Amino acid sequence: MRREQMHSEKKEGAFCVWTAAEIRQLLSEIVEGATGGATQADIFMHHYGVKEQGNVEPEQDPHGELLGQNVLIVRYSVELTAAQFGLDLERVTEILASSRTKLAEVRRARPPPHLDSKMLASWNGLMLSGFARVGAALGDKALLKRAEEAAHFLKRHLWDEGDRRMLHSCYRGEEMEVEQIESPIAGFLDDYAYVVAGLLDLFEATQAVEWLQWAEELQLKQDQLFWDDQGGGYFCSDPSDPTVLLKLKQDQDGAEPSANSVSALNLLRLSQLTGKQDWMERCQRLLAAFSDRLVRVPIALPDMVRGLMALHYSLKQIVICGQPDAEDTANLIACVHSLFLPHKVLLVVDSDTDGFLHLRLPVLSSLRPLEGRATAFVCQNFSCALPVTCPQELRRLLLE
Structure with missing residues (x-):
């Protein structure tokens, strides 16, 4: 995931905004059959x-x-626009599409905005979770494939195999290749936490044990780097780093x-x-470290409240015993x-008693x-x- 800035020429939005006069000049052709002799510009x-005076409110443009x-x-909607000008849907769709093409050609001649080419481990972890969870819920193999590609990308470009640690970011090069700076930035707490969450979602979606194994390794590294042994909870950055002046917990x-x-x-x-009961x-x-905050302002930490509820109700362990590629296993x-089951973990096991699980x-x-x-077993503890x-x-059984 990366981000494109919306400004150029050192002026806010210069690449993307338009005056009414510019649009009238570019789209001056009269549309045959349109109410009141409307032009393409009128419809667009x-x-x-x-x-005419611009559509940006003063409070949004300080x-x-x-x-x-x-x-x-x-x-x-296209339907309302068509009705406004007495045209059919197909004609209005064509007019809007051709008008956008004309404006895009003009925009290409403008100085392009700065491109922020960094790719963050944390954001890609969030994306990984999204693809894995939605892919599983919809049974969409294309989304699950994207999730797996995201996980492979993270391991290939944002995992330091030698030091066994996450890196914070990598970058897109001029030829679309992935680059790393001379002294890579070590991962922060959110890089580890979001990627672990994504890997757990991917494991439950695909039951590929390699993702659970990597999640376990990352969690151990996160504990080693960021855990506060005295107060509980995790620091946002490595507290042993001498360049960090304040040890913060978000x-x-x-x-x-x-x-x-x-x-x-x-x-x-x-x-x-x-x-691992540890x-x-x-x-x-x-949770105890943040208990005061949770009691006083629970709305500030809805995701932590979700974790607290999961602890309180105990996660259901759903274990499916069967051959991974068999139809009856797939149906279960x-x-x-x-089903929406926020407080559960899913395991699919076969007859290999020497396997990781x-x-x-x-x-x-x-x-x-x-x-x-x-066969499915629904368990608690x-x-x-x-x-x-x-x-x-x-x-x-699951809905009981």
Whole structure:
């Protein structure tokens, strides 16, 4: 993920905004059959809210850089615009498309805005979560493929294999290649927390153990670098770094959730997926460290409240025993993903008792398929309800 600045020529929005006069000059052709002899400009300006005096309100332009300028915003549906000018939908769609093309050609001649080419581990972790969760819920293989590509990108370009640590950023080069600066920036807390969350979502969506293994390694590194052994919770940056003057812990979920909020649920999920009770205790200590804030202003930390609720209600462990590629296994997995279950972890296990999951959770060896069919076990604290083999029965059990 990267970001393109919206200004050039040292003036806010210069690359993207238009005056009414510019649009009238570019789109002066009269549209045959339009009400009142309207021109292409009239139709375009109506649809995109262009005004003669500009459409940027003074309170949104404190420095007066956008006086008389217009930001193109779709103000009406194509149907309403067509009705306004007495034209059919197809004709209006064509007019708007050709008009946009003309404006785009003119805009290409303007000095382009600065391109911020950095790619952050944290933002890509958030993107990874989005693709994995939506791909699983919709059963969309294309989205899951994108999630896997994002994870491979992170491991290839933002993971220091030698030092076994995350890097904060990488950059796009002139030839579209991925570059790294001479002294790469070490990852911060949010880089670790967001990527761990993304990897856990990807593991639950694909059941590829490599992502759970990497999440486990990253969480161990995060604990080593950022954990506050005295007060609980994580510092935003490495407290041993002599260049860091203040040791801070973010206590608000804003446009991006606090890395401590994300970590609370990461720790809880990892404790259930790996059987490491140390992470359950660490989750409890983290929540205790922010308890005053949670009690006084819970609205400031909605993502941490989510972790607190998950701890309070205990995560359901849904274990599906069956061959990963078999249809009956896929049907049970699809049933789980089709439901909104915020307090759960999903594990799919086969007969390989020497595999990673069995080594981490020996209790899995006691769960067996019934009569050779894929079987689902719904457990809490690994105390399980009666097994089911039918997706409808599993759905009923999960909704209880």
